[in-house]
Amino acid sequence: MAFRLGGFGFSAGAILAAAVAVSCLVIGVVVGPANTVRAQSSAADSLSIDPDLQPVNSTKALKTSEQAVVRVLVIYRGFGGQPLDTVGMGSGFVVAPGYIVTNFHVVEVPPEASSADIYIVPHKDSGATYQPVQLGKTWIEGDLALLQAPGLKIPPIKLYLTPYKNERVVSMGYPDITDHLLNRSGTALLEPADAYVTQGSIALFASTNPDGARVDTLFHTASINHGNSGGPLLNECGQLVGVNTWTAPSTLSAGGDLDVAAGQFVATHVSALNTFLNSAGVKPQTTSSPCYAKSEDEIVKDDALARVLAGQAAAQEERRAEQRKAEADRAVMERLQLAAMVVLSILVLVLIGLIVRREMRHRVEAHHKEPDAPTAWSGEPLSEKVKPAKVEKTKPARPATPVKPKLKHPIPWGWIALGVMVVTVIVVFLVKDRDIYRRLSPNKAPATAVAEGMVHMVCEADKGASSQMVKDAGPIDFEFDAVHACVNGKTAYERQEDGSLVRYVLSETSPIAARIEISADGGTFQRREYRLETEQYKTYQAQKAAFGSLRCVTKTDAGASSQLADNLAKVRNLSQSFLTMTPESHTVWRCQKSVGEK
Numbered sequence: 001m002a003f004r005l006g007g008f009g010f011s012a013g014a015i016l017a018a019a020v021a022v023s024c025l026v027i028g029v030v031v032g033p034a035n036t037v038r039a040q041s042s043a044a045d046s047l048s049i050d051p052d053l054q055p056v057n058s059t060k061a062l063k064t065s066e067q068a069v070v071r072v073l074v075i076y077r078g079f080g081g082q083p084l085d086t087v088g089m090g091s092g093f094v095v096a097p098g099y100i101v102t103n104f105h106v107v108e109v110p111p112e113a114s115s116a117d118i119y120i121v122p123h124k125d126s127g128a129t130y131q132p133v134q135l136g137k138t139w140i141e142g143d144l145a146l147l148q149a150p151g152l153k154i155p156p157i158k159l160y161l162t163p164y165k166n167e168r169v170v171s172m173g174y175p176d177i178t179d180h181l182l183n184r185s186g187t188a189l190l191e192p193a194d195a196y197v198t199q200g201s202i203a204l205f206a207s208t209n210p211d212g213a214r215v216d217t218l219f220h221t222a223s224i225n226h227g228n229s230g231g232p233l234l235n236e237c238g239q240l241v242g243v244n245t246w247t248a249p250s251t252l253s254a255g256g257d258l259d260v261a262a263g264q265f266v267a268t269h270v271s272a273l274n275t276f277l278n279s280a281g282v283k284p285q286t287t288s289s290p291c292y293a294k295s296e297d298e299i300v301k302d303d304a305l306a307r308v309l310a311g312q313a314a315a316q317e318e319r320r321a322e323q324r325k326a327e328a329d330r331a332v333m334e335r336l337q338l339a340a341m342v343v344l345s346i347l348v349l350v351l352i353g354l355i356v357r358r359e360m361r362h363r364v365e366a367h368h369k370e371p372d373a374p375t376a377w378s379g380e381p382l383s384e385k386v387k388p389a390k391v392e393k394t395k396p397a398r399p400a401t402p403v404k405p406k407l408k409h410p411i412p413w414g415w416i417a418l419g420v421m422v423v424t425v426i427v428v429f430l431v432k433d434r435d436i437y438r439r440l441s442p443n444k445a446p447a448t449a450v451a452e453g454m455v456h457m458v459c460e461a462d463k464g465a466s467s468q469m470v471k472d473a474g475p476i477d478f479e480f481d482a483v484h485a486c487v488n489g490k491t492a493y494e495r496q497e498d499g500s501l502v503r504y505v506l507s508e509t510s511p512i513a514a515r516i517e518i519s520a521d522g523g524t525f526q527r528r529e530y531r532l533e534t535e536q537y538k539t540y541q542a543q544k545a546a547f548g549s550l551r552c553v554t555k556t557d558a559g560a561s562s563q564l565a566d567n568l569a570k571v572r573n574l575s576q577s578f579l580t581m582t583p584e585s586h587t588v589w590r591c592q593k594s595v596g597e598k
Contacts, residue, residue, distance in 0.1 A: 170222060
């Protein structure tokens with residue numbers, strides 16, 4: 001069967017062959033470049049390692065911090081200016097260039113003396129020698145004193161503002177019991193020496209010290225003795241978490257027995273020290289990011305394990321690359337199927353059009369070839385001059401009704417219905433039960449569940465939804481784990497009743513507090529900033545820093561999870577008591593999963 005269109009001849013077989021050829025051409029054009037791009041993308045993927053997960057060598061970090069620990073010697077003078085027989089001793093540490101912190105009771109002048117000369121003896125590896133220092137600012141309630149040592153070239157110890165319970169800690173200093181055991185006395189105390197080091201963990205946080213003053217303190221189990229007063233309490237990364245101040249005294253019972261309190265050692269919390277230094281105009285180095293520390297021996301022993309973990313990470317990345325490749329293949333096949341559907345539908349419609357045109361012509365030509373075909377509008381005409389014959393007066397017979405010939409309708413509705421059915425079948429076959437169908441179909445119910453695991457979210461600022469937007473608010477991105485309420489693998493958020501996640505933060509450089517909120521699906525990121533008065537900010541900062549760890553807990557550790565939830569609730573209650581004013585700015589970001597995430 002042949003059809004003519006515009007003077008050219010086509011056959012049904014030729015049209016179907018053309019359809020197949022066009023489909024193959026589309027497949028060749030789309031698949032080839034897609035595979036090339038996908039291969040280049042896979043080759044460009046590389047394994048990224050979060051630097052926060054790299055362990056700090058605690059052996060080296062603590063050795064470096066030890067060089068900033070000094071012995072403090074106090075020579076008392078009588079009212080005539082003559083040195084007294086007694087000498088005060090304690091410990092201290094460099095907190096900023098030219099500044100040393102110790103306890104106030106170490107440098108306090110007793111009633112029997114009129115004045116005192118203060119000296120420091122640096123660590124033997126610091127490269128410095130003993131020198132006199134001047135007493136600067138003091139804080140009697142907090143039992144802290146700031147010494148000025150101009151020209152002292154020893155790197156200071158960094159302050160870690162958010163210590164947490166059960167964190168392993170190290171005490172450093174120069175206890176006098178060690179000096180007695182080593183027969184150090186007189187001028188031997190002026191010779192630089194090693195600091196005495198003990199280990200333990202943080203046992204308890206308190207808002208008052210043993211003297212009853214409202215000063216944040218912490219209890220720990222890293223043993224200290226007389227002479228350790230004013231020395232640093234460090235975490236495993238060599239960062240300061242407290243100033244050693246008290247040890248539980250021994251008592252004599254009524255029966256004459258000596259009762260020694262074991263394991264009760266107290267330090268002034270680092271947040272109280274930071275407030276004291278700020279009031280003195282001293283700006284120490286601070287951090288709030290938890291460190292991940294291992295000893296040098298542990299690092300060496302875990303080298304094989306690190307290689308295994310690296311292999312697992314590489315295998316996981318390879319699996320993710322395969323998943324991305326499969327997803328890309330599915331997307332390409334969807335586009336190809338849609339392209340083939342469009343091409344086949346057009347060709348089927350063209351074929352139906354040719355059939356309709358041919359049938360219409362065929363039927364019109366067949367009708368014109370019938371000679372003198374009677375129609376509903378044709379009959380036998382009467383002669384104008386011939387009069388009808390006279391007939392007898394009888395009842396005339398009823399003339400026969402002319403018969404109208406039955407014509408076939410020129411439009412072949414059957415072929416048109418067949419074409420519509422073919423197109424419908426093709427559409428249903430290509431779209432039904434495929435991803436595109438699920439995307440185009442309305443959801444029966446909103447999906448609130450979020451898959452477990454970390455996803456990478458990329459966000460753009462929404463100026464329309466923001467009010468008083470933060471200046472230069474640009475794109476942001478973060479790793480989001482909604483199941484564990486965790487961002488970037490370490491920052492914990494508190495889950496609200498509606499599923500959203502909330503966290504309160506403080507700026508370290510300006511009196512600004514912020515409330516950060518992430519929607520349950522991670523699609524919206526909001527930040528509200530509040531400006532505080534200077535004193536209000538310092539109080540808020542000190543109280544917030546006294547709480548425990550806010551680091552993510554993703555493992556099945558009920559105790560750690562409960563402690564984290566308690567800490568987050570405390571921060572929320574504290575923040576809500578301070579942030580009662582209208583926010584200075586409110587910025588909204590709209591987020592979505594980055595390319596390659598499922």
